[in-house]
Amino acid sequence: MLKINNLYASIDEKSILKGLNLEVNAGEVHAIMGPNGAGKSTLANIIAGKEDYEVTDGVIELNGEDISELAPEERAHNGVFLSFQYPVEIPGVSVTNFIKTAINETRKAKGLEDMPAKDMLKMIREKSELLEIDRKFLSRSLNEGFSGGEKKRNEIFQMAMLEPKLAILDETDSGLDIDALRIVANGVNKLKSKDNAVIVITHYQRLLDYILPDFVHVLYDGKIVKTGDASLALELEAKGYDWIKQELV
Numbered sequence: 694m695l696k697i698n699n700l701y702a703s704i705d706e707k708s709i710l711k712g713l714n715l716e717v718n719a720g721e722v723h724a725i726m727g728p729n730g731a732g733k734s735t736l737a738n739i740i741a742g743k744e745d746y747e748v749t750d751g752v753i754e755l756n757g758e759d760i761s762e763l764a765p766e767e768r769a770h771n772g773v774f775l776s777f778q779y780p781v782e783i784p785g786v787s788v789t790n791f792i793k794t795a796i797n798e799t800r801k802a803k804g805l806e807d808m809p810a811k812d813m814l815k816m817i818r819e820k821s822e823l824l825e826i827d828r829k830f831l832s833r834s835l836n837e838g839f840s841g842g843e844k845k846r847n848e849i850f851q852m853a854m855l856e857p858k859l860a861i862l863d864e865t866d867s868g869l870d871i872d873a874l875r876i877v878a879n880g881v882n883k884l885k886s887k888d889n890a891v892i893v894i895t896h897y898q899r900l901l902d903y904i905l906p907d908f909v910h911v912l913y914d915g916k917i918v919k920t921g922d923a924s925l926a927l928e929l930e931a932k933g934y935d936w937i938k939q940e941l942v
């Protein structure tokens with residue numbers, strides 16, 4: 694599904710990704726871990742097509758197609774979802790109305806009509822039941838006064854509704870309490886299927902107590918320097934990242 698080969702990227706002349714390789718197949722859950730500043734968020738942003746970065750070398754393929762030149766919206770329409778794409782507060786626009794608009798925009802880009810209201814309602818009902826999201830939450834104004842857990846709930850709901858092929862969840866280091874971790878993990882576990890793939894980026898092993906990844910990668914100084922199974926996350930938790938540094942020299 695996703696194939697990244699020898700990716701180099703920089704920002705303001707500062708080199709961040711330095712020859713990164715990663716391959717993700719449908720049906721897999723990958724965790725990317727690594728110390729602060731290693732380039733995890735940069736990688737997520739570059740896959741999603743954020744334009745602040747300069748890709749200086751390498752290829753990013755999605756389902757065999759080079760997506761390097763595509764705009765973020767086009768990548769989204771091709772099934773790439775990055776969490777916190779829509780962190781804005783929009784007073785007066787509900788969680789539900791926002792996602793309806795996002796879905797219909799995606800359809801429009803593909804030359805499709807709006808989703809019939811009846812189908813949309815059915816989908817909202819199914820997904821919110823699956824994720825145990827209550828009705829009251831769906832009518833709240835987007836992100837307005839949301840707690841950390843509610844932001845996560847909204848994010849996972851967006852992911853469920855958009856049904857991405859490749860979901861990337863960048864669980865940035867702060868503010869993830871146990872509640873929020875559980876919401877994210879529950880969402881990933883319920884939404885994973887043989888047709889989609891999930892990349893969970895985290896600084897903490899804790900999240901992986903709830904999500905069982907098929908692969909764990911260590912991103913260190915702009916490269917994936919180690920790949921293992923779920924037990925690698927436990928090893929990192931116990932030993933930190935220094936031993937990896939030692940192995941590299």
Ligand code: ADP
Binds near residue numbers: 704727729734735
């Ligand atoms: P991580 O998510 O692994 O903590 P990041 O990808 O956020 O790491 O950052 C990698 C490096 O790139 C850091 O040294 C960071 O300071 C730098 N960096 C990231 N984004 C920017 C930016 N917009 N402007 C300048 N430097 C940046």
Ligand code: MG
Binds near residue numbers: 730734866
């Ligand atoms: Mg960071």
Ligand code: MG
Binds near residue numbers: 735865
């Ligand atoms: Mg980060």
